[in-house]
Every structure is written in structure tokens, then in C-alpha cells.
Amino acid sequence: MVQNIVFITGNENKLKEVKMLLAPGESEAPVFELTNANIDLPEMQSGSLEEIARIKVSEALKHLPEGQAVFVEDTALCFDEYNGLPGAYIKWFLKSMGPEKIVRMLDGFENKGAEAVTTVAYGDSEGKIHIFQGRTKGKIVEPRGPPTFGWDCLFEPIEGSGGTYAEMEKKDKNKISQRSKAFAQLKEYLYTKAA
Ligand SMILES: O=c1[nH]c(=O)c2ncn([C@@H]3O[C@H](COP(=O)(O)OP(=O)(O)OP(=O)(O)O)[C@@H](O)[C@H]3O)c2[nH]1
Numbered sequence: 001m002v003q004n005i006v007f008i009t010g011n012e013n014k015l016k017e018v019k020m021l022l023a024p025g026e027s028e029a030p031v032f033e034l035t036n037a038n039i040d041l042p043e044m045q046s047g048s049l050e051e052i053a054r055i056k057v058s059e060a061l062k063h064l065p066e067g068q069a070v071f072v073e074d075t076a077l078c079f080d081e082y083n084g085l086p087g088a089y090i091k092w093f094l095k096s097m098g099p100e101k102i103v104r105m106l107d108g109f110e111n112k113g114a115e116a117v118t119t120v121a122y123g124d125s126e127g128k129i130h131i132f133q134g135r136t137k138g139k140i141v142e143p144r145g146p147p148t149f150g151w152d153c154l155f156e157p158i159e160g161s162g163g164t165y166a167e168m169e170k171k172d173k174n175k176i177s178q179r180s181k182a183f184a185q186l187k188e189y190l191y192t193k194a195a
């Protein structure tokens with residue numbers, strides 16, 4: 001039976017990527033159907049990315065009928081020189097400063113290293129929570145590429161071919177991004193559980 005799973009997010013760019021990442025492969029029979037709900041969930045902030053995602057999905061479960069499977073994700077951008085900050089707070093830094101000033105936060109530091117982290121929390125039909133996490137290392141650079149998605153224009157992944165996320169085709173970003181690594185684990189879990 002094809003199970004329905006709801007992805008709760010207010011972020012159109014995330015939704016676009018996640019739809020691509022969870023699409024069944026050519027030889028795969030779909031085991032779940034993905035729908036989306038834009039519910040503005042309260043986001044508890046914490047130093048623990050896992051705890052943020054866990055609480056976020058618990059909030060989501062409160063809005064849904066019992067037995068509905070759901071997932072959320074929370075994405076952080078962690079600077080090496082800041083010992084992991086801004087982390088999950090990057091959203092608020094972006095909102096108040098914009099990408100240009102975020103780059104200036106590393107002026108005076110030689111090490112521009114950063115790590116993008118996506119943490120997925122999946123609440124299954126029994127309300128049990130499963131956590132999956134993907135990480136991609138890179139560096140913070142002067143903005144390059146269209147400023148359409150958060151900090152995409154200032155993050156240059158090491159695994160890529162030298163471009164920022166914003167300069168990459170979606171399909172290429174999806175080969176190496178922290179989000180693709182986290183969702184590959186969720187997909188694997190959903191497919192093996194159904195087997
Ligand atoms: O350049 C980017 N490439 C990415 O791959 C990416 N993923 C997330 N973000 C941004 O980082 C903050 C995360 O906050 P966040 O995880 O709470 O997201 P959100 O509040 O926008 O959506 P949601 O919580 O409703 O799902 C938000 O400012 C997002 O726009 C990204 N920026």
C-alpha cells in the first residue's frame with residue numbers, strides 16, 4: 001500500500017529540492033506519496049540540531065490526525081571559527097543582516113570553513129520519531145550566483161566543482177548537498193521498512 005507522508009515546511013525552495021530527492025527511481029515502485037502542508041510551527045532554538053528537529057516534528061504531530069506520517073527538516077550553517085554558530089540561527093541572521101554581512105562575519109579570520117547540516121525528523125504512523133542527518137563541508141565566499149535561496153550564494157562546497165550552491169544546477173547541488181545526504185537516509189529507511 002502506498003503510504004501518505006506530509007512534509008511540513010513554509011520554504012518553497014526546500015520543498016522543490018525534497019520533491020526531487022524523494023522521487024522514486026526509474027525502477028522503483030513508489031512506496032509513499034508525498035504531500036505538503038505549510039504550517040508555521042514554533043521552532044524551539046537549541047544548540048542541538050537533533051533536539052530542534054525532534055521538537056519541530058512533535059509540534060507538527062499535534063496539528064495532524066492520529067496515524068498521519070509526517071516529516072520536517074531544519075537546516076543549519078555552521079562556521080568552523082564560530083564553533084558551529086550561527087548553526088540553526090542562520091535563518092535569523094539572514095533575515096536581519098542579509099548574505100553580504102554574513103560574509104563579513106568572517107573578516108579577519110583566515111579559516112572560512114563552514115558546514116551545512118540538514119536534520120530530518122520523521123514521525124511515523126505510530127508517532128515514533130526517527131532522525132536522519134546529512135552534512136556537507138565547504139567555505140564561505142563573497143556571494144556568487146542568484147540570491148534566490150537563503151545562503152546558497154555564499155556557500156561553496158568542497159565536493160563541488162568550485163561553484164557556490166547558487167551557481168550549480170539543482171541536480172548537481174542534489175548530488176552533494178547536506179539535504180540530499182539526509183533525505184537519502186530517510187528514503188532508504190522508508191523503502192527498506194516497506195520491504
Ligand atoms: O542557501 C541555502 N541552501 C539550502 O540548502 C538551505 N536550506 C535552508 N536554508 C535557509 O537556512 C535557514 C534554515 O531555516 P529552517 O530550516 O528553519 O527553514 P525555514 O524556516 O525557511 O523552513 P521550514 O522550517 O518551514 O521548513 C532558512 O533561512 C533557509 O532559507 C538554505 N539556504
Ligand SMILES: [Mg+2]
Nearest residue numbers: 010043074091
Ligand atoms: Mg523554519
